[in-house]
Amino acid sequence: MFNTGVKELNGPTTLLEAIKYFADEDVCIRTLLAIRWPDGVIPCPSCRNTAHYYLAARKIWKCKACSRQFSIKVGTIFEDSPIKLSKWLPAMWMIHGAKNVLSSYEIHRTIGVTQKTAWFMLYRIRLAMKAGSIEKLGDDVKMDETYIGGKARNMDKHVKARQITGTSGKDKSVVFGMLERGGEVNVQHVDRPKKKTLEAIIE
Ligand SMILES: [Zn+2]
Numbered sequence: 001m002f003n004t005g006v007k008e009l010n011g012p013t014t015l016l017e018a019i020k021y022f023a024d025e026d027v028c029i030r031t032l033l034a035i036r037w038p039d040g041v042i043p044c045p046s047c048r049n050t051a052h053y054y055l056a057a058r059k060i061w062k063c064k065a066c067s068r069q070f071s072i073k074v075g076t077i078f079e080d081s082p083i084k085l086s087k088w089l090p091a092m093w094m095i096h097g098a099k100n101v102l103s104s105y106e107i108h109r110t111i112g113v114t115q116k117t118a119w120f121m122l123y124r125i126r127l128a129m130k131a132g133s134i135e136k137l138g139d140d141v142k143m144d145e146t147y148i149g150g151k152a153r154n155m156d157k158h159v160k161a162r163q164i165t166g167t168s169g170k171d172k173s174v175v176f177g178m179l180e181r182g183g184e185v186n187v188q189h190v191d192r193p194k195k196k197t198l199e200a201i202i203e
Contacts, residue, residue: 009035009093015110018093028085029059032072035134044068045075076134077124087111091121095129 009031012018022028033042041050042061049065060071073079078088091111095102107118128134 009089009096012093015090015094018090019111022089022093023086025059025085028089029072031089032076032085032134036072036076045070076136077128078134079136081120083113083117083121087113088121088125091118092125095122095125 011031012021022031033040037043042052043050044052044061044063044066046068047063047066049063051064052061053064054061055069060069062069073085078085091107094107094110102122104115104119104122107113107122108115111118111121113121127137131137
């Protein structure tokens with residue numbers, strides 16, 4: 001759960017309310033301001049200076065010290081994505097308040113983004129919930145799937161039974177690894193490198 005921000009996200013009480021509420025970009029910005037800097041002091045992401053102009057028409061800040069401009073997304077899990085805050089925040093609201101584990105399909109249907117986008121959003125929001133912060137952590141998480149060699153005869157029966165067949169992965173096991181910067185490496189064997197299987201592991 002988020003250390004802060006729970007209160008800010010608790011405004012709307014129903015999904016419909018949340019979608020309407022966060023349709024206003026200024027509301028989204030105010031919500032994120034309260035989550036990120038509850039004391040109202042906004043540090044420039046480039047030089048940490050706290051004096052700046054707010055360019056209301058473009059909804060960005062311009063640092064008085066280094067002159068660089070930044071939006072509320074800079075330095076957060078929302079960075080590097082063209083997804084609007086009006087999509088991110090209802091998704092965050094949904095995931096935060098969900099009693100059950102939400103699937104990317106539910107996000108896709110409810111928020112009106114493609115399932116691929118929904119998957120990406122779900123992934124980043126869960127990462128933030130785990131970390132207890134929406135601030136971006138280092139280089140994010142790297143994901144890759146690797147085929148590791150090994151002749152079938154050298155494997156024990158258990159592994160052999162789960163060995164994948166098919167041209168590309170013949171005689172190979174599939175090892176899916178997740179490496180979190182500064183964290184632990186999580187490597188496990190998967191039967192088939194299907195999206196669903198990988199998604200379940202990431203979750
Ligand atoms: Zn600056």
